[in-house]
Amino acid sequence: MLEHVHDVPVLEEVPHESPHVCTVTVTEDHLSTMVKHVNNVMFLEFFSQLAESHANAEGYDLVSHARSTGNAWYVLRHEIDYEREAMLGDRLVLATWIDTMSRTTCRRDSIIFGPDETGRMRVCARCTSRWIYMNIERGRPTRIPDHITRSFKPIHVQVSGTAGR
Secondary structure, three states: OOOOOOOOOOOOOOOOOEEEEEEEEHHHHHHHOOEEEEEEHHHHHHHHHHHHHHHHHHOHHHHHHHHOOOOEEEEEEEEEEEEOOEEOEEEEEEEEEEEEEEOEEEEEEEEEEOOOOOOOOOEEEEEEEEEEEEOOOOEEEEOHHHHHHHOOOOOOOOOOOOOOO
C-alpha cells in the first residue's frame, strides 16, 4: 500500500516543481519467486497505484469521477526502464507528475527510487505513460476540462495534437 508523502524530499532526477510523492516498503508479496527482488509486474502496479494516488490527491477519485462525468482515463502505453533492483525491506520513494497535457491526452512521468548500499536514494525504475481521456458511453476521446489541466500542473500544455511519447 502506497503512503502519500506531504514533506517531499529533494529528488534531483524530478523536473517538476511539485511532484506527487509516495513511499512503500518492499514486502515478501512484492518479490519475484525466482530472484528475491521486486517483480517487474509489481513495478507496473506501483506506477499504476501512484497515478491513482495522484488523481485522488488532486480531488479526482477515479471511480466517482467516471460515474459523475461519464469520462475516464485509459492507458495507451506504459514504457518502463529498469535501472536497479529493489529488495525486501527497502523503503522506496515514488514520484509522479504530468509532463505534457494536450486536448485529449497526457504524458505522465514517474520514477521509483530505492536505497543503494550506502543508503543513498538511486533510481530503480522510470516509467513514461500515455493516457487518453475518454467518454465511456461513446468509447471516444473527449476534451480534458481546463480545471483538470490546471489541477495536475503539467510542465507543458499543448493546444492541439496529442501529448508525445
